[in-house]
Amino acid sequence: MSTWLKISNKRFPIAAGIGLFVLAAVGVVGVMNIPKPIIDDAVGPRMLPAAASLFLLILAMGFTQAAYQGRCPDAADDPEMAPRPGGAVRGAWLLAGLAALMGLLATVGIGAAGTVGFALFAQAFGSRSALRALLIGFLFSLAIWLLFDQALGVKLGPFLSLGSLFTAG
Amino acid sequence: MSTFDALMGGFATALQPGILLYGVGGCFLGTLVGVLPGIGPALTIALLLPLTYKVPAAAMFVLFAGIYYGAMYGGSTTSILINAPGESATMVTAMEGNRMARRGRAGPALATAAIGSFVAGTIGTIALTFFAPWVVEIALAFGPAEYAALSVLALVAVSSVLGNSTLRGLIALAVGLLLGFVGVDLQTGQPRLTFGAAELLDGVEVTVVLVGIFAVGEALFLAWQGHFADGEVMKLSGSVKLSREDWKRSWKPWLRGAALGFPFGALPAGGSELPTLLSYYAEKRLSKHPEEFGKGAIEGVAGPEAANNASAAGVLMPLLTLGIPTSATAAVILSAFQGYGIQPGPLLFTQQSGLVWTLIASLYIGNVILLLLNLPLVGLWVKLLYIPSQWLYAGILVISTVAVYGAGNSLFDVGMLFAFGVLGFAMRRLDIPAAPLIVGMILGPLLEQSMRQALVISQGDWGTFASRPLSASLLAIAAALLVMPRLVSMLRKAPRQESPASDARQ
Numbered sequence: 001m002s003t004w005l006k007i008s009n010k011r012f013p014i015a016a017g018i019g020l021f022v023l024a025a026v027g028v029v030g031v032m033n034i035p036k037p038i039i040d041d042a043v044g045p046r047m048l049p050a051a052a053s054l055f056l057l058i059l060a061m062g063f064t065q066a067a068y069q070g071r072c073p074d075a076a077d078d079p080e081m082a083p084r085p086g087g088a089v090r091g092a093w094l095l096a097g098l099a100a101l102m103g104l105l106a107t108v109g110i111g112a113a114g115t116v117g118f119a120l121f122a123q124a125f126g127s128r129s130a131l132r133a134l135l136i137g138f139l140f141s142l143a144i145w146l147l148f149d150q151a152l153g154v155k156l157g158p159f160l161s162l163g164s165l166f167t168a169g
Numbered sequence: 170m171s172t173f174d175a176l177m178g179g180f181a182t183a184l185q186p187g188i189l190l191y192g193v194g195g196c197f198l199g200t201l202v203g204v205l206p207g208i209g210p211a212l213t214i215a216l217l218l219p220l221t222y223k224v225p226a227a228a229m230f231v232l233f234a235g236i237y238y239g240a241m242y243g244g245s246t247t248s249i250l251i252n253a254p255g256e257s258a259t260m261v262t263a264m265e266g267n268r269m270a271r272r273g274r275a276g277p278a279l280a281t282a283a284i285g286s287f288v289a290g291t292i293g294t295i296a297l298t299f300f301a302p303w304v305v306e307i308a309l310a311f312g313p314a315e316y317a318a319l320s321v322l323a324l325v326a327v328s329s330v331l332g333n334s335t336l337r338g339l340i341a342l343a344v345g346l347l348l349g350f351v352g353v354d355l356q357t358g359q360p361r362l363t364f365g366a367a368e369l370l371d372g373v374e375v376t377v378v379l380v381g382i383f384a385v386g387e388a389l390f391l392a393w394q395g396h397f398a399d400g401e402v403m404k405l406s407g408s409v410k411l412s413r414e415d416w417k418r419s420w421k422p423w424l425r426g427a428a429l430g431f432p433f434g435a436l437p438a439g440g441s442e443l444p445t446l447l448s449y450y451a452e453k454r455l456s457k458h459p460e461e462f463g464k465g466a467i468e469g470v471a472g473p474e475a476a477n478n479a480s481a482a483g484v485l486m487p488l489l490t491l492g493i494p495t496s497a498t499a500a501v502i503l504s505a506f507q508g509y510g511i512q513p514g515p516l517l518f519t520q521q522s523g524l525v526w527t528l529i530a531s532l533y534i535g536n537v538i539l540l541l542l543n544l545p546l547v548g549l550w551v552k553l554l555y556i557p558s559q560w561l562y563a564g565i566l567v568i569s570t571v572a573v574y575g576a577g578n579s580l581f582d583v584g585m586l587f588a589f590g591v592l593g594f595a596m597r598r599l600d601i602p603a604a605p606l607i608v609g610m611i612l613g614p615l616l617e618q619s620m621r622q623a624l625v626i627s628q629g630d631w632g633t634f635a636s637r638p639l640s641a642s643l644l645a646i647a648a649a650l651l652v653m654p655r656l657v658s659m660l661r662k663a664p665r666q667e668s669p670a671s672d673a674r675q
Contacts, residue, residue: 072599083395084394101567105571117567152223156575
C-alpha cells in the first residue's frame with residue numbers, strides 16, 4: 001500500500017520510541033547546560049527538569065520495548081483507521097501548505113499567504129478545483145484579517161504587502 | 170457577603186449588555202465548534218488567547234464559559250446526525266443517538282440532548298455555586314506542601330486514569346513537564362532548556378503547543394488517513410420536541426446523569442468520558458426497555474448527555490477553587506487567567522470575587538442561551554455538517570497558523586506550531602493522549618513553585634510532604650492511582666494463567 005508515513009507493523013512505534021529517547025537525551029543535555037545557581041536550594045533550577053528527563057528516559061525504554069514486542073497500537077494497523085491509498089500525495093500537499101504559510105506570512109502578508117496555504121491544504125483534503133480553492137481561500141483570509149486585525153486589534157500586518165517581494169532583492 | 174449575594178452581584182455584571190454580548194457570542198461560537206468536527210473548545214479558546222491583551226477579563230471569561238458549555242451542546246448534534254462525536258465525551262451519544270436518527274427519531278434525540286444538557290448544566294452550575302465556597306474554605310488551610318501533593322495527584326490522575334494506557338499517559342505527561350520547564354527559572358533567573366534561543370526565554374507558549382497538537386496534528390492525521398466525508402448526515406426528520414412518553418423516559422436519566430457527571434468532573438482525574446459511560450450503563454440497567462439499547466434508546470442519549478454537561482461544570486471546580494486544571498480546556502482557561510496576571514485558587518474568590526461570580530453567573534445565563542440557540546436553530550447547525558471537509562480543514566489550518574503568528578508576529582512560533590503538529594500526528598497515530606501533556610505543561614511549574622515554598626518553610630526537610638496528614642494522604646492516593654490499575658490487571662491475569670495448570674492437574 002502506497003501511503004504517506006506508512007511504516008508497516010512495529011516500525012513506526014519503534015521509531016517513535018527512539019524519538020522519545022532523543023527527546024529525553026535533549027532534556028538531559030539541556031539540564032547539564034543550566035548554570036549552577038549561586039545559592040544552593042533544596043530544589044534548584046536543575047532538579048525537576050532533570051527528574052522529568054530521566055522519567056522520560058525510563059518511559060522511552062518501556063515504550064520501545066513494548067513497541068518491539070508489538071504491544072503498541074498503531075492506527076495504521078487498525079482496519080477502521082488505516083490510511084487509504086494516496087497518502088503520500090495528500091501529505092505532500094499539506095506540507096506544501098505549511099511551508100507556503102511559513103514562507104509567505106511575513107513577506108507578502110496574510111492575504112497572499114492565507115490564499116495559497118488554503119488552496120494547498122484544500123488539495124490535501126480532496127479539493128478538485130484549484131481555482132475555487134484559491135477564491136475561497138482569498139475570501140476566508142480576508143474575513144479572518146478583518147476580524148482579527150481590523151475588528152479585534154490583533155496585529156497581523158498588512159493584508160497584502162506585495163511590495164516587499166520587489167524591494168527585498 | 171453570602172454566596173447568594175455574591176452570585177446576584179455576578180448576575181448584575183454578566184447581564185450588562187457589553188458582557189452579555191460576549192456571552193451570546195461565546196455560546197454561538199461554542200455551539201459552532203462543537204458541531205464542527207476537528208475543532209474543540211480547548212483549541213478555540215487557545216486561538217482566542219491573543220485577545221486577552223485587548224478585552225477586559227470579565228468579558229473574556231464570559232466568552233470562554235460560553236464556548237466551553239456551547240461546545241458540549243453542539244457536540245451532541247454532530248454525534249446524533251453523523252455518528253462522529255464532535256467531542257470525545259459525546260461518544261456514547263454518537264452510539265445511541267445516531268441509531269435513533271436512523272430510526273427517524275433525530276428530532277427527539279436532539280431535543281432530549283439539548284434539554285438534558287440544560288437541566289444537568291444548570292444543576293452542575295448550582296452545585297458549583299454552593300460547593301465552590303466550601304472547597305475554598307478547606308483550600309485556604311492548604312500550605313505549599315498540600316498544593317505540591319495536590320498537583321502530583323492531579324498529574325498522576327490525568328495521566329493514568331484517563332486514556333487507554335498508563336505508560337502512554339505518563340509519556341505525554343513527561344513531555345509536557347519538560348516543555349513546562351523551558352524558559353527562565355523565576356527563582357534563580359537561570360535560562361533552562363532554551364539551547365540559546367532567545368524566543369524560548371519566556372517559555373513555550375501553551376497556545377502554540379495546543380494548536381499544534383489539536384489543529385495541525387489532527388489535520389495531518391486526517392490527511393494521512395484520507396477518510397473524508399465518510400459520515401452520512403442523517404436527515405432531521407420530525408420536529409425537535411419530546412412527546413409525553415419521551416419526557417417520561419428522559420427526566421430521570423437527566424437527573425441521574427447530572428448526579429454522576431458533576432462529582433466525576435470535579436475529581437482531580439476530571440474528564441467527562443467516565444461519567445458519560447457510567448450513565449449509559451446505569452440507564453441500560455435501570456431502563457424498562459433494555460432491549461432498545463444499541464438500537465436507539467432515548468435514555469441512552471438523555472443520561473450521558475446530562476452527565477457530559479454536568480461534568481463540564483464539575484471541571485471548573487478544581488480550576489477555580491484550587492487552581493488545578495484537570496482537562497486540556499481547563500488548562501487553557503488557566504493559561505488565560507495567567508495572561509491577566511490572575512492565579513486561580515482559593516484567593517481568587519476573595520481577591521477577584523467580582524470576576525469569579527460573573528463567570529459563574531454567566532454559566533447560568535449561558536445555559537438558557539444555549540437551549541434557545543440549540544432547539545429552534547438546530548436546522549442552522551445541521552447545515553454546518555454539510556461543509557465539505559476540504560474547506561473545513563483548510564480553514565482550520567489557516568486560522569490556526571494566522572492566530573499563532575498574530576500572537577507574537579513570530580515565525581519561530583509558526584515553526585514550533587508545525588513541529589508540535591508533527592508530534593500531535595504521532596501521538597494521534599499511537600493513541601497517546603494529549604491532555605496529560607497540556608496539563609503537565611501548565612502544572613509542572615506550579616508544582617515546582619509549591620515544592621520550593623514548602624521546602625523553604627520546612628528548612629529543606631523533605632519529610633514535610635509525608636509528615637503533614639493531608640499532603641501525605643494526597644500523595645498516597647496518587648501512588649495508589651499509579652499502582653492500582655497495574656496491580657488489578659496482574660491479579661486478574663493470575664487466575665487465568667493458573668487455570669490451565671489446575672485443569673491439567675484435575
